[in-house]
Amino acid sequence: MQNKRGLLLVVSGPSGAGKGTVCKRLVEKRSDVFLSISATTRAPRAGEVDGKHYYFISEEEFTERIRTGGMLEHAVFCGNYYGTPKRAVDDMLAAGKNVVLEIEVQGAMKVRSHYPEGVYIFVLPPSMQELRKRLTERGTETPEVVEERLSTAAWEFTHIQKYNYILLNDDVEKAVCRLEAIIDAEHCRTERNLKFIEEVCQS
Amino acid sequence: MQNKRGLLLVVSGPSGAGKGTVCKRLVEKRSDVFLSISATTRAPRAGEVDGKHYYFISEEEFTERIRTGGMLEHAVFCGNYYGTPKRAVDDMLAAGKNVVLEIEVQGAMKVRSHYPEGVYIFVLPPSMQELRKRLTERGTETPEVVEERLSTAAWEFTHIQKYNYILLNDDVEKAVCRLEAIIDAEHCRTERNLKFIEEVCQS
Secondary structure, three states: OOOOOOOEEEEEOOOOOOHHHHHHHHHHHOOOEEEOOOEEOOOOOOOOOEOOOEEEOOHHHHHHHHHOOOEEEEEEEOOEEEEEEHHHHHHHHHOOOEEEEEOOHHHHHHHHHHOOOOEEEEEEOOOHHHHHHHHHHHOOOOHHHHHHHHHHHHHHHOOHHHOOEEEEOOOHHHHHHHHHHHHHHHHOEHHHOHHHHHHHHOO | OOOOOOOEEEEEOOOOOOHHHHHHHHHHHOOOEEEOOOEEOOOOOOOOOEOOOEEEOOHHHHHHHHHOOOEEEEEEEOOEEEEEEHHHHHHHHHOOOEEEEEOOHHHHHHHHHHOOOOEEEEEEOOOHHHHHHHHHHHOOOOHHHHHHHHHHHHHHHOOHHHOOEEEEOOOHHHHHHHHHHHHHHHOOEHHHOHHHHHHHHOO
């Protein structure tokens, strides 16, 4: 069989580009793709399940894991730590599962320094007008926050060239199909199949 | 719209791996993919149409085209020239058509020196036993020719790492699906979309 190791898919993109929706739909559609579960020090909200929505851990444990290299990346929001536990990701990859990390640009670049063989995907809105429209229509953000998101997006765009692929999200179903094509194509990359090629040659 | 330029898909692989069948099926299935038509100096056979099966040209014209850089690659078989006309390929790529060149390893490496942005795909049989079986079951080759093909295959395998992808042909329909995924994914590659990214940023 071809490449048996799972792919690490790192998905970034501006707020409002729809990366969450695309990743959620991908995981529903494909039984070989799994979302990475983040660890956090914040308290669980009503209905949140440990090991499903997040791994809820203490601040002491979180900082200890950072210290010992157990977090692939982490960030602090509103005084709480959020991060990606390395062990869980490594176990899934070794088991042949494709793992999706939905993280912002700085975290993605941190992960890339450890996993250059990962697949780095930047979700793009069709235009900045459309991004503004999507952010405004959510109705949850003040005009100031919308402007702040747009200026963050402009900064994030300056990092696109560090990603392997752009994923245009003009339509969720189309974007998911493109993402599936990226997964299937990446499994065929020569450098991921050196062992398999050797097996064929020696058969 | 994303990357508007067509992709140059260069497909190689040992005799008996099934690259011809896979490419033919791909072109039937996808309206955006076209087979490149070779030029040759051999006489047309009954039913062969100029500009469809081959471009039939004189030896004088063929060698003149080689001299002026009009052939992407060429080879001589049984005293006749065969080659890929550069102009036809460039016109199709510029018109946004994906072009398939089904050529052997040496020709592919020659093309790669001119088109590093091409997508280089090596078709693999599931095993060498299966390759031997397919070559034998054709019934058109003598045992000596089968052995010769297998030893050529062993040489071709030493060049696989110069290809971007391997395409396992365990089943024609599955192989065609993987090839379609490669095409769709390559159109999403960041370096093919720099102009599109700039358009989105400035919109």
